[in-house]
Amino acid sequence: xxxxxxxxxxxxxxxDAEESxxxxxxxxxxxxxxxxxxxxxxxxxxxxxxxxxxxxxDILVTIGRDSYSQICSTVSKGIVIAAFxxxxxxxxxxxxxxxxxSGVFSGAPLDKRFALLDAVWFDRKPLAVxxxxxxxxxxxxxxxxxxxxxxxxxxxxxDTDRLSVLKSVNFLLEESEVILSLxxxxxxxxxxxxxxxxxxxxxxxxxxxxxxxxxxAGSLFAIHSDSRSKxxxxxxxILAWDxxxxxxxxxxxxxxxxxxxxxxxxxxxxxxxxxxxLKDKYGLCADTQC
Amino acid sequence: MLKQKLWRQHxxxxxxxxxxxxxxxxxxxxxxxxTFSDSIPVVVTPSKISQPRADVxxxxxxxxxxxxxxxxxxxxxxxLQFVPGFTxxxxxxxxxxxxxxxxxxxxxxRRIQVLVNGRSVxxxxxxxxxxxxxxxxxxxxxxxxxxxxxxxxxYGLNSFFxxxxxxxxxxxxxxxxxxxxxxxxQGDYRLYGQHSGLNGNWSYxxxxxxxxxxxYDTDFxxxxxxxxxxxxxxxxxxxxxxSTSVFDVDIGASYVNGNVDKVDYAFDLGGxxxxxGYDSANPTNEVEREHIKFGFAKQVASNHELKLQYYYDQxxxxxxxxxxxxxxxxxxxxxxxxxLSTLDLxxxxxxxxxxxxxxxxxRHDIELQSTLTSxxxxxxxxxxxxxxxxxxxxHYFGGTVNDEITRLSSNMxxxxxxxxxxxxxxxxxxxxxxxxxxxPKFGATYKLSEHESIRMNASRAVxxxxxxxxxxxxxxxxxxxxxxxxxxxxxxxxxxxxxxxxIGYFHYWPSQDLSxxxxxxxxxxxxxxxxxxxxxxxxxxxxxxxxxxxxxxxxGIEVELDWRFDSGAMTRFTYAYQDTHTESKRLLxxxxxxxxxxxxxxxxxxxxxxxxxxxxxxxxxxxDYEFFNTWLSYQTSLxxxxxxxxxxxxxxxxxxxxxxxxxxxxxEDSYAYVFTNITF
Numbered sequence: 001x002x003x004x005x006x007x008x009x010x011x012x013x014x015x016d017a018e019e020s021x022x023x024x025x026x027x028x029x030x031x032x033x034x035x036x037x038x039x040x041x042x043x044x045x046x047x048x049x050x051x052x053x054x055x056x057x058d059i060l061v062t063i064g065r066d067s068y069s070q071i072c073s074t075v076s077k078g079i080v081i082a083a084f085x086x087x088x089x090x091x092x093x094x095x096x097x098x099x100x101x102s103g104v105f106s107g108a109p110l111d112k113r114f115a116l117l118d119a120v121w122f123d124r125k126p127l128a129v130x131x132x133x134x135x136x137x138x139x140x141x142x143x144x145x146x147x148x149x150x151x152x153x154x155x156x157x158x159d160t161d162r163l164s165v166l167k168s169v170n171f172l173l174e175e176s177e178v179i180l181s182l183x184x185x186x187x188x189x190x191x192x193x194x195x196x197x198x199x200x201x202x203x204x205x206x207x208x209x210x211x212x213x214x215x216x217a218g219s220l221f222a223i224h225s226d227s228r229s230k231x232x233x234x235x236x237x238i239l240a241w242d243x244x245x246x247x248x249x250x251x252x253x254x255x256x257x258x259x260x261x262x263x264x265x266x267x268x269x270x271x272x273x274x275x276x277x278l279k280d281k282y283g284l285c286a287d288t289q290c
Numbered sequence: 291m292l293k294q295k296l297w298r299q300h301x302x303x304x305x306x307x308x309x310x311x312x313x314x315x316x317x318x319x320x321x322x323x324x325t326f327s328d329s330i331p332v333v334v335t336p337s338k339i340s341q342p343r344a345d346v347x348x349x350x351x352x353x354x355x356x357x358x359x360x361x362x363x364x365x366x367x368x369x370l371q372f373v374p375g376f377t378x379x380x381x382x383x384x385x386x387x388x389x390x391x392x393x394x395x396x397x398x399x400r401r402i403q404v405l406v407n408g409r410s411v412x413x414x415x416x417x418x419x420x421x422x423x424x425x426x427x428x429x430x431x432x433x434x435x436x437x438x439x440x441x442x443x444x445y446g447l448n449s450f451f452x453x454x455x456x457x458x459x460x461x462x463x464x465x466x467x468x469x470x471x472x473x474x475x476q477g478d479y480r481l482y483g484q485h486s487g488l489n490g491n492w493s494y495x496x497x498x499x500x501x502x503x504x505x506y507d508t509d510f511x512x513x514x515x516x517x518x519x520x521x522x523x524x525x526x527x528x529x530x531x532x533s534t535s536v537f538d539v540d541i542g543a544s545y546v547n548g549n550v551d552k553v554d555y556a557f558d559l560g561g562x563x564x565x566x567g568y569d570s571a572n573p574t575n576e577v578e579r580e581h582i583k584f585g586f587a588k589q590v591a592s593n594h595e596l597k598l599q600y601y602y603d604q605x606x607x608x609x610x611x612x613x614x615x616x617x618x619x620x621x622x623x624x625x626x627x628x629x630l631s632t633l634d635l636x637x638x639x640x641x642x643x644x645x646x647x648x649x650x651x652x653r654h655d656i657e658l659q660s661t662l663t664s665x666x667x668x669x670x671x672x673x674x675x676x677x678x679x680x681x682x683x684x685h686y687f688g689g690t691v692n693d694e695i696t697r698l699s700s701n702m703x704x705x706x707x708x709x710x711x712x713x714x715x716x717x718x719x720x721x722x723x724x725x726x727x728x729x730p731k732f733g734a735t736y737k738l739s740e741h742e743s744i745r746m747n748a749s750r751a752v753x754x755x756x757x758x759x760x761x762x763x764x765x766x767x768x769x770x771x772x773x774x775x776x777x778x779x780x781x782x783x784x785x786x787x788x789x790x791x792x793i794g795y796f797h798y799w800p801s802q803d804l805s806x807x808x809x810x811x812x813x814x815x816x817x818x819x820x821x822x823x824x825x826x827x828x829x830x831x832x833x834x835x836x837x838x839x840x841x842x843x844x845x846g847i848e849v850e851l852d853w854r855f856d857s858g859a860m861t862r863f864t865y866a867y868q869d870t871h872t873e874s875k876r877l878l879x880x881x882x883x884x885x886x887x888x889x890x891x892x893x894x895x896x897x898x899x900x901x902x903x904x905x906x907x908x909x910x911x912x913x914d915y916e917f918f919n920t921w922l923s924y925q926t927s928l929x930x931x932x933x934x935x936x937x938x939x940x941x942x943x944x945x946x947x948x949x950x951x952x953x954x955x956x957x958e959d960s961y962a963y964v965f966t967n968i969t970f
Contacts (some may be wrong), residue, residue: 122800124856162488167465167931175858195462198531200434201462203355268741269342269798 005283009242010056011039014067016045022063028227029061032235037242044070054078057245058240060099065134065185066087072097079247081237084228086183086210090250092136102187103250104233107183107210108223110142114149115282116223116258117178117208120270126152127180127208128172132160134186153180165192169199179207181214193217206268212259212287220268221260223284259287299382321827332687341703344743347713347733348441349794349809351850351864353434355459357859360860360891360901362921362937362965364472364480364501366428366456367421367496369907372811372887373436374848375452375866379910383517384505384919385422385548385575391438391452392844392868393881396911396950401753401786403449405439406456408542409583409601409686412448414651414693415686417756423579423605425542427499429470429482432459438749438848439811440790442729443715446675446697449729450788458540459487461493461529466931467970473677474963475520476956477504487738498524505549507951516572519548534589540601542580543671548575550609555619555906557828564635566619570642575609593663600656609647614640622888623828625771628831643770650682667705671715674698681757688763688776701731711735724754724785750789755819755947759783762834764825775827784839787816803854813844820874885907899923915945921963932970939963 013029015022021039026041033039039156044067045268051074058078062068068082074091082090082103127146131137146153147157154176158168165187173178179200181188188196197218200207209219225233235262240246260272275286343350349374363369370376370389378389381397395401398418411424437453439661445453470482482681484497505517523544530537552569583601590596615623618633620641627633659676664670680692701715702913716730731749738744760782766774792811798804821838846868853861868879889903902920921939928934942960949955 123803124801125803125854127856163465163933166462166488170463170465171931171933193531199460199462202463267340267342269344269800271740 009037009055009059011037011059011061011238013039013041013061014044014071015041015063016044016067017063019043024238025063028232029234032231033238037238039238048074051075059241061234061238063166065093068101069093072099072101075099079241079271081234082250083234086135086185087250088131088135088137088182089185089250094250096138101250102247102271103235104230104237105183105250105252106224106230107252108225108256109252110145111148112223112256112282112284113180113208114146114151116221116278116284117151117180118149119273119281120133120221121178123177124150124152124177125177126154127178128169128176129153129155130165130168130172130182130187130288131155131182132184132187133157133159135182135184160186160189160192162190162192162195166195166199169196172254173200173203173205177205178220179205181210181219183210206264215259215261218264219261219271220264221258223256223258225253225256226290229255256266256283257283257285257287257290295606303485304912311517311837340542341499342740343737343798344714344737344739344741344796344898345703345711345736345804346796347711347745347747348731348749348806349438349745349747349792349811349848351436351438351807353436354866355432355463356854357852357860357862357889358428358431358433361889361903362901362923362939363428364478366424366426366431370436370454372862372864372889372903373438374850374864375438375868375885375914376436377844377882377907377910379950380505380517380954382671383519383550383575384503385519385521385546385577387421389419389421389454390880392813393870394679394877400448400456400756401450402452403445404454404456405445405456408585408599409603410445410542410653410655411603413605413901414653414757415649415681415683416758417448420577420605422503422519422521423544423546423577425525425544425579425581426456427482427484427497427523427525428460429468429484430458430464430495430525432457432463438809439747439790439792439813440729440749441708441731442751443699443717443731443749444701445848446699446717446729447695447719447721447727447752447754450751450786456529459495461488461495462883465493465573466494468967470525470965470967472963472965474961476958476961478502478963491532492528493531494528495527496524497698498522506949506954507957508955509551510948510955515953515955516549516551517518518797519546519575521546536585538586539583540584540585541580544578544582546575546577546579548577548656549573550575553611555613555615557619557622559630559635564619565616566623567615567640569611570614571612573609573611575607575647577605577607578935579603579605587760594712595661597659597661598657599659600654602652602654604652605650607647607649610644612642615643616640623639623766623774624768628829645685645766646769647685648683652680652682654678667795672698672700672701679757683764684767686758686764687761688765691757691761693757695719695721709737711737721754721888722761723757727752727754729784741800743796745792745794745796747792747794748790750787753786753788759819760821762823764823764834765818765827766825775829775831777825777827777832780833780838781836783819783836784817786818789814789816803856805850805852807850809848811844811846811848815842817845818842818877820876820938838872840872840877842870842874842877844871845869858899860889860891862889863887879911882910883909897924897926899925911950914945915949916944918942918944921965923965928968928970932937932968934966934968936966937964939965 013026022041026039029039055078056077060080062082064084073082080101087105142155206220209215209222211224215222237248240248275289278284278286367389371378375391380387388397390399400417404419425936441451441453464486467485473479480501482499486495501521506515520851525542528539555567556563580863581603585599587597617639621627655677661671661674675697677695682690697719699717704712713733720726729751733747735743735745762779763776765776765793790813794809796807817839821835826832851863864887870881886906891901893899906916919941921937923937925935940962
């Protein structure tokens, strides 16, 4: 595929995911780009076989943490824009990245999450933050942000095997009622998220999710971005580089939505803010209204 | 037009694929369990349906895991002291502890239903809960929900004054290992250990404990009591969970070796009482109890769950007595002598004999339950069950007796409007021994907010006569095979019926994590059985006392307050006032008019915490009873997920009274204790 590289900058979508899904994603992304700048999906293994053809102007879009990590550690030309990655995952890799990088984060900024939690959850026992060593965690900064909303955070780094993760959750929940999840691919793999949510179900505790899937699986709520917002932010960065060689900083998409789990809302007697209040006060689009 | 249609199809395809991408890339492996979180129960006891507290129409006390871990109790039944209206005490021996609600009996209390993970542990034969013989460790308990008031509509016969629902922790909650130890200067000690692990969707816990309780020190005359007991118990709990099903196996076994005070065998002859013999050695009561339970719950549709449960429970008790019997007594009881004039009642010639009080109780129970969410407004839970109880005892029944019970129930929660929730249902049960009974309930809750409600509830429950009421054939059978005459049930007893009316108010302040509940109730009890079941068949077969009943009314108020502070402090206060209208002095004696408890837990810093509780019972057997327990604990991390807690405490009696019986006395008013727990 790289043999077809022309003089113009190319956009490669590098992934290890299911082929058809990424093709679809790439197709959607291309719709946001001019015809001269079409995105091409490339499986990681194929990409490395043809890495010598890469040019300095080329744009590498990585899907997920692992692709971003590999590109950062092996490629010395072009720029990389990470997508489907958490902020803390990105920061952990970005500091050692060999090429300029940007990203579009999954999940939502902490201040927005704390603000909404402050409005719907009145218990002020410490919030538990469980994470793997794949995240860059600035405990002081995060703790300060939480304190602005009257929350305290308890951090625990864990090994990612099931037993260690579940033991960690039990350990954390001795003093906490709520787990604040971060986007952490390494932690939530191989059904571990399901295990954690099962355990929370037994303990009658809740998790604040980091994506819609978490809510569907049993988290109280999650602030997240939809596909359109993510692609818009991604295209914005690609175009800025292509037009002006300006690399925009990594950030969350402009538009965020919030999804609540109706069963948990009812069980815990949470009073939901109205859609208009969510929009005006937090800049969030209520899922049912988006 | 065709182009437009093709575009729509194309767009749908893209959208579908795109969602798939998101699921893969952003959500990783989370998208396989949509129905996983269909319900997070807040409480499950009142209607067997998970409901927020504010929606419930019955009065409910919840002792959650946090409270249970902090209260530092060694035995599950002791937790009930912190439920309004409950008394927990040993009457005749330490292994015969009774947890009673509304009083009416000192020992062998048979007017509450107790379930462990949905398994009724109400014994088949003598219709009581043998707490010390339950293969159940408090460390394994996740929470205890107590429905104060009748709830036979959900839990069937004998859910008379209250239902105690004990729910154990999932093995996922106890992964790893833990060891606990307790020892007190009164001589009690306890050791507990558990290991939990997981493999795929399977998780398991194996736990065991050994326990020793010294019991009371002296009787009314200052003689040493012999009522302590030792026990060993073990549990294995295995669970298999998927996104739509849960399968569990619960296996438990216990062995109790209880001391029993010596007895003098006296009998009445022509208005005079004669000593006919006595226990020559300290009697012992050995009990082996085992159970196995299988449960399978399957989400057959997003709004429909089916649950099948079967359990088998057996208890084998043998109380060994070595006796010295005076010749005249032996001749009358076992020799068939009927001409009393030939007896030399002043003779001290005797024979050495022995006998066993044997009691083997077994129960099979199977139930199919359906929970259907018909709409956002209506949930219906229906169950069909069958139970087979069998008791084998030469001593109490002269053989084997049994009963079969079939039951059909349906309960529903209907949200009539934003504010009104209706909780109603009924159970129809047929006992082969006692007949057919209908137990209905109707409750309505008016929600002032999501956290505040007023409730009204009316319910009716039946306590059916138990196997001993109906089939008593009580005799003494010596190990040589000789048998005495019998005291037997002639007509049996009629059922007891309670009709209860209550109103209550519940308020939870989430910003303070403070809950408050108050309940006013009026119970009308018909036919409360007061017959004394004494052995009287010394000379010939005689009927046991039967048909002595009393109708009573009970009015009362109960208050419960639970406060969890952000600082980590916790406090819980309960108060119960009961006004019992009856002519029976005996009933009044068993019914304390005021019961009160107060618990507090104060973290002093990250490692040290200070806890204590106070308990007061007014006029329990005509005497006030109060005690205070306080302890200091230290918790430290051992690295990783390991931690250790050690503590020292003191319990002291604040009254100078014997407990319930004048023979229940401790030498010391206070005792100290130490405890530790290590999790790794």
